[in-house]
Structure formats: structure tokens, C-alpha cells
Amino acid sequence: MRKLIFTLISISSLAYANPKKFICTDGYISNLRSAPDAKASLVTQLPKYTPLIVVEEQEGWTKVKSKSFEGWIFNKLLDNSYKCVLSTKSYKTHESYTSSTEHKYRETVLTGEGFKILKAEMGMTKVQDKTGNVFWLENHILWPKNNLKSLSL
Structure with missing residues (x-):
């Protein structure tokens, strides 16, 4: 029972300590790629002001996800100055x-x-x-x- 309580507390504290970071697309249409490369296959195109969850960042690219997709987007197409x-x-x-x-x-x-x-x-x-x-x-x-x-x- 103590192990179960400890596990539940640990999981909930990790979730609280690492809240999701959201960012917005800023280009009129932004390409979401399968890899952090401009020549990588296109996952989808995102309209301006699409909210995205930041997964990781790597050399000018950010891996993001939303409710229905995941992929890489060039950092200059993102803006975190507004919600x-x-x-x-x-x-x-x-x-x-x-x-x-x-x-x-x-x-x-x-x-x-x-x-x-x-x-x-x-x-x-x-x-x-x-x-x-x-x-x-x-x-x-x-x-x-x-x-x-x-x-x-």
C-alpha cells in the first residue's frame, strides 16, 4: 500500500513539475515536417495561430505535437510572445x-x-x-x- 501511495505521489509531482509548454505558429501557413530538415517529408500544413505543445528543441527546429499530429517545425515559424x-x-x-x-x-x-x-x-x-x-x-x-x-x- 505504501509503495502504491509513493508511486502515485511521484507521478503526480512529476506531472506538476513539468507542465506542458505551448507555442503558436506565426507564419500564414507553416509546414510541419517528419524530421528537423527542410527536405523532410511534409506531415501537414498549419495555419497561423495554431497552438502546439513543445516536445523538444534541436538546432533551429522544434518538435511539437497537437491533438492529432506530431512533427518538426522551423523555429522562425513559431512565436511565444502571445497565447x-x-x-x-x-x-x-x-x-x-x-x-x-x-x-x-x-x-x-x-x-x-x-x-x-x-x-x-x-x-x-x-x-x-x-x-x-x-x-x-x-x-x-x-x-x-x-x-x-x-x-x-
Whole structure:
């Protein structure tokens, strides 16, 4: 019984001590490669503001993963100066959460679309898409959740 408790405490403390590091794609379209080489096979192409989990870094390249893929991306296509999220399903947007807005607006977002986080409030997040449109989305459709928590009031 003591071994089981010790093992569980060790595992949970390791998970807490090594939180996931997230980073965002910054290129309009970024190529994800199978190896850290520009000539390596293409895994997928990622749109701007795609949130990624950092796995490891190596000579100008970063190994990343997301919910459905893993691969290598050139470091100049990444930005850690802001937080980003991904929509987990197609959903309606909210033009204004508090008052009128001066920005361009969209009515819906698509599954898998990435966004730069501008502001997070309880239950809603103000985001910007890759073309500059600004609007609010409900948090329950956004991933990763820890990017939302770090901005909460």
C-alpha cells in the first residue's frame, strides 16, 4: 500500500513539475515536417495561430505535437510572445461581449481554426483570426484550456 501511495505521489509531482509548454505558429501557413530538415517529408500544413505543445528543441527546429499530429517545425515559424487557441468545433461567434466593436467581424469559426488570444474573461475569450477579424468565442470550444487560465482575472 505504501509503495502504491509513493508511486502515485511521484507521478503526480512529476506531472506538476513539468507542465506542458505551448507555442503558436506565426507564419500564414507553416509546414510541419517528419524530421528537423527542410527536405523532410511534409506531415501537414498549419495555419497561423495554431497552438502546439513543445516536445523538444534541436538546432533551429522544434518538435511539437497537437491533438492529432506530431512533427518538426522551423523555429522562425513559431512565436511565444502571445497565447493562442484552436476551435474544437464549428461554432458561432459573438461580435461584442461588452459594447460595440470597431473591428471586422465573422459570424462563425471552423473546426481546427487557430486564433490569437486578446483577452480572456469568465466563459468567453476575445480572439483575432489570421486575417485580423476580432470577435468573442465561448471557452468550451477552445483548446488548450491552460492558455485560457493563464489570462483569467
